Amino acid sequence: MLVIACGALAREILALIGQRGWDHLDLHCLPAILHNRPDRIAPAVEAAVTARRDRYDRVFVAYADCGTGGDLARSCARLGVEMIEGPHCYAFYEGVAAFEAKGEVTCFYLTDFLVRQFDAFVWEPLGLDRHPELRDMYFGNYTTLVYQAQTDDPALTDLARRHAERLGLGFEHRLTGYGELETALARA
Amino acid sequence: MADEDDLILSELDDEELVAQMFDDLYDGLRDEIMEATQILLDRGWAPYDVLTKALVGGMTIVGNDFRDGILFVPEVLLAANAMKGGMSILKPLLAETDAPRMGKMVIGTVKGDIHDIGKNLVAMMMEGAGFEIVDLGINNAVESYLEALAREKADILGMSALLTTTMPYMKVVIDTMKEQGIRDDYIVLVGGAPLNEEFGRAIGADAYCRDAAVAVETAKDWISRRHNQMQAGA
Numbered sequence: 001m002l003v004i005a006c007g008a009l010a011r012e013i014l015a016l017i018g019q020r021g022w023d024h025l026d027l028h029c030l031p032a033i034l035h036n037r038p039d040r041i042a043p044a045v046e047a048a049v050t051a052r053r054d055r056y057d058r059v060f061v062a063y064a065d066c067g068t069g070g071d072l073a074r075s076c077a078r079l080g081v082e083m084i085e086g087p088h089c090y091a092f093y094e095g096v097a098a099f100e101a102k103g104e105v106t107c108f109y110l111t112d113f114l115v116r117q118f119d120a121f122v123w124e125p126l127g128l129d130r131h132p133e134l135r136d137m138y139f140g141n142y143t144t145l146v147y148q149a150q151t152d153d154p155a156l157t158d159l160a161r162r163h164a165e166r167l168g169l170g171f172e173h174r175l176t177g178y179g180e181l182e183t184a185l186a187r188a
Numbered sequence: 189m190a191d192e193d194d195l196i197l198s199e200l201d202d203e204e205l206v207a208q209m210f211d212d213l214y215d216g217l218r219d220e221i222m223e224a225t226q227i228l229l230d231r232g233w234a235p236y237d238v239l240t241k242a243l244v245g246g247m248t249i250v251g252n253d254f255r256d257g258i259l260f261v262p263e264v265l266l267a268a269n270a271m272k273g274g275m276s277i278l279k280p281l282l283a284e285t286d287a288p289r290m291g292k293m294v295i296g297t298v299k300g301d302i303h304d305i306g307k308n309l310v311a312m313m314m315e316g317a318g319f320e321i322v323d324l325g326i327n328n329a330v331e332s333y334l335e336a337l338a339r340e341k342a343d344i345l346g347m348s349a350l351l352t353t354t355m356p357y358m359k360v361v362i363d364t365m366k367e368q369g370i371r372d373d374y375i376v377l378v379g380g381a382p383l384n385e386e387f388g389r390a391i392g393a394d395a396y397c398r399d400a401a402v403a404v405e406t407a408k409d410w411i412s413r414r415h416n417q418m419q420a421g422a
Contacts, residue, residue: 038352038382065352067351067352067382068352069352069355069382069387070352087352087353103300105300105301105302105327106302126261126262127260127261127262127263127265128262130262131262131265131266134262134265134266137265137269137305138305141302141303141304141326142302
C-alpha cells in the first residue's frame with residue numbers, strides 16, 4: 001500500500017512504520033509548505049495519487065482537510081481513496097472529537113514538526129524575521145501556545161517554550177503521541 | 189541632523205507630496221505618513237481629501253499589488269499600520285466636517301474565530317471610503333450580530349472568517365436572519381481567505397469580497413442599488 005502524506009507527517013509515519021513493523025507501507029510525501037497555500041493541496045495530492053497508483057493495490061492519503069474546505073475530500077472520493085478524518089493534524093493528534101469538544105479558540109498549536117521548523121513555517125512566512133513589530137497584530141488575540149508533542153523530548157519541549165516566549169504567549173505541553181494518525185494508518 | 193539625501197516632506201509641492209505618500213504607504217512608513225498628513229492639513233486640504241486622495245489612493249495600490257502577488261501579508265500590514273497613523277490624525281477632524289456618509293456597517297469575525305487582520309483592513313478601508321463602522325471584534329455569536337444590526341440601524345453586515353472550520357457559521361447567521369424575517373433589511377457581505385464566490389452564494393450572502401478594496405467597491409455598489417430601489421419604489 002502507498003501512503004501519500006503531508007511532509008509534516010513524514011518523520012511520524014516513518015516512526016510508526018518502524019515501531020509497528022508495517023513493512024507493507026511505502027511512503028511518498030508532498031512538501032509540507034503546501035499548507036501556506038491550501039488551495040494547492042488537493043491538486044497536488046490528486047496528481048501524486050494518479051501518477052503512482054498503478055504500482056500499488058491501495059493508496060491512502062495521510063492528510064486531514066488541512067484548510068482545503070472539503071476540496072481534498074472531494075478529490076479523494078473521486079479517486080476512490082481514503083484520507084484521515086478531521087480538519088487538521090492538531091485535531092487528529094488529540095483525537096478529533098476531543099479536540100473539537102475543547103473549543104480552544106485562543107490556542108495556537110505546534111506539533112513536533114512545527115517546533116522543529118518554526119522559523120521556516122511560522123516566523124519567516126509571517127515576516128516576523130524582518131518585522132517583529134507585527135507580532136501582536138498576528139498573535140494578539142491568542143493566549144496560549146499548545147505544544148502537542150508526538151514524542152517526549154525535553155529538548156523539543158524547551159524549544160517549544162522558547163517559541164511561546166517569542167510569540168508572547170503562555171505555554172502548555174500536551175503529550176498526544178500519534179493519536180488518530182496511528183489508528184487511521186492501522187485501519188487503512 | 190538630517191542626512192543630505194533625506195527628503196524634506198514639507199518642501200515638496202502637493203502633487204509630489206501625495207506621490208511620496210503613496211510610496212511611503214507602500215513601504216509602511218507610519219511616521220512619514222503622519223507627518224505628510226499633517227502637512228496637507230496645514231496647507232488647507234480638507235480632511236476628506238487627504239483621506240481619499242492620499243491615504244486611500246495609496247492603500248488601493250497596496251491592495252492591488254497584494255491581489256497580484258507582488259506584495260504579501262507582512263507588507264500589507266505595515267502599510268495598513270502606516271495608514272492607521274494618518275487616520276488617527278484625520279478621524280477626529282472627519283467627524284467635525286461634512287464628509288460624505290455612505291452608510292453604516294456592522295462588522296465582526298464569526299464565532300470560534302479570533303483572526304481579525306482582514307476584518308480590520310476592511311473596516312479601515314470602509315471607514316476611509318466614508319462608511320460608519322461598528323466593529324464587533326472577534327468570536328461573534330449570531331446574537332451579537334443581530335443585536336448590533338438592530339441597535340445601530342445598520343445598512344450592511346460584514347462577516348469574516350479565516351478558518352474552514354468557522355466559515356460555515358456565516359450561514360447560521362444568515363439563516364437566523366431569514367427566520368426572523370430581517371434578511372432583506374441588510375446587505376450581507378462576507379470575506380476571508382478560505383472563502384470564494386461560490387461559498388458566498390451558497391450561504392445566501394449578497395456578495396463575497398476578495399479583499400478590502402473589493403469590499404469597499406461592493407458596498408458602494410449595493411448601497412447605490414438600494415437607494416435606486418427605494419427611489420423607484422417611492
